Amino acid sequence: MPQQVRGVIARSKGAPVELTDIVIPDPGPGEVVVAVAACGVCHTDLTYREGGINDDFPFLLGHEAAGTVESVGEGVDSVQPGDFVVLNWRAVCGRCRACKRGRSQYCFNTFNASQKMTLTDGTELTPALGIGAFADKTLVHAGQCTKVDPSADPAVVGLLGCGVMAGLGAAVNTGGVSRGDSVAVIGCGGVGDAAVVGARLAGASKIIAVDRDEKKLAWAADLGATHTVNAGEVDVITAIAELTGGFGADVVIDAVGRPETWKQAFYARDLAGTVVLVGVPTPDMKLDMPLLDFFSRGGALKSSWYGDCLPERDFPMLVDLYLQGRLPLEKFVSERIALEEAEKAFHTMHAGEVLRSVVVL
Template identity: 65%
Template structure:
């Protein structure tokens, strides 16, 4: 029998988020019901609210979540009630052409719950990134629930589910940062600082943080940045070249996702350098680059899908790094809030005042 839960819902494009009762089905085959303990407020949720990702309103927002399995459906053997999990928005199917080639982190048919969650009048909800976790309970595919060490508090652990994993993986997996590299990270929010931390842990010799907010740049140094550039009043490309002896960086990570920052990142690279885009752009954005520059500068331009991660492999690793005090997940948590404060958290995010607001249930 479906259970009723309170949830933060984007009812229509651009409208303030509403806290409404929703119906969550009992888990069917291959599904699990999770009691959400904490869920981060990610910029992607704001994109959903504003219609920048799709128009399948109403959206059940929230996807950076940790919680406890409450029930499992038929066929689920790897999880049991009481398991402490972080939710992932990529659950490899095992059968698509990418999975069959041994690249499950690129799975082209990622699993989500088959049954929809609904408003009490039966209106089907579209769960953000296939999760929908700004709610007391959520229904996901079993592969989306990754069991982790229960020693990590949910406010911090849940952030692995998106922002931290995306940024860390953009550096470590997509960018391939290694010993001695020089790295630039543009945008020092949650994703950017995770990329900085990942670069530092991978042995980067120099990590240059670029942002327009001095407070975020100060935070970036705590995650491992060796140099900072405030691009509000400075040409960041020129500044990076000055810091690198005129050459540019081996790896540049754009954690903003705007045409301006992507173009800056392109020209911040050394010859044969790598540019990684991990910031989520608006659907209307375009980039215009001279084709001769694409050819003559060489290297690689990459998009990082979820940090090219395999959640079942990587989430426990990040938790272990946190528990061994090598990756401070607690430092990403700027504030804890209630479900009713999600809309206010979006406004705070847009002002640049936080790394992550986290809803605690």
């Protein structure tokens, strides 16, 4: 039987979010109902609320989540009721041209649940990133569920579902940071600080955190940055060069996603170094740069989609590292809040007062 539960929705562009009753259908073929234990408040959810993704209102917000499988639909054998899972928005198909070439992290045909969750009047909801986890329960595709060690704190490991994985993967997977590398991270919010953690995990010898906010620079230092640069006080490119023997960093990660920060990343890298763009630009942003500079500096210019992760490969490994005390994921949880506090959490996040607020159910 369909279930009626609580959920946080964005009914129209820019309007405050609402806690209301929603209807979760029984899982169909390939689908799973998950009882949500915790869900992080991500900037992407705010972007949905502001109409920055699309206009398919009303949205069921929330996507950085962990919980327990409650029921499964026909043909589901990857998870079963009682499994503790982290939700992901890259359920790879295994059949597209990327998957067939062994590059499933670029899957071009990812899965979501086929059925729609609705309001009690039958209005169909659009789940954020195909998940919609600001709710007591949610309906997802089985491939969006990744089993991890059930002893892990759901408020902590659920953050792997988006922001933490995006930043950490930008360093480890996309940037290919390795032992002894110098790394600079521009923008030290949740994603940027996760890139700092990833660089440290990979064995970087020098990790330079760049931001205009001293509070964020302090967060980055606590998470493993060896040096900090206040972009409001000094020239970023010069400062990074001075910290790397005049050469520039081996890998520079732009976690802001603006033309000016991307240019800083480009010119702050060593010859043949790597730039990774993980901050998301808006459609109106453009670059105007000499083409000769691209040729003469060599190296690699990469964009990182979801940290180029494979959830079934990366999530269990990272959860294990967290449980071993080798990955400080718990430091990303700034506060634990109730479901009805989601709107307040957006304001707290926008003000830069937290790394992550996490809704705990």
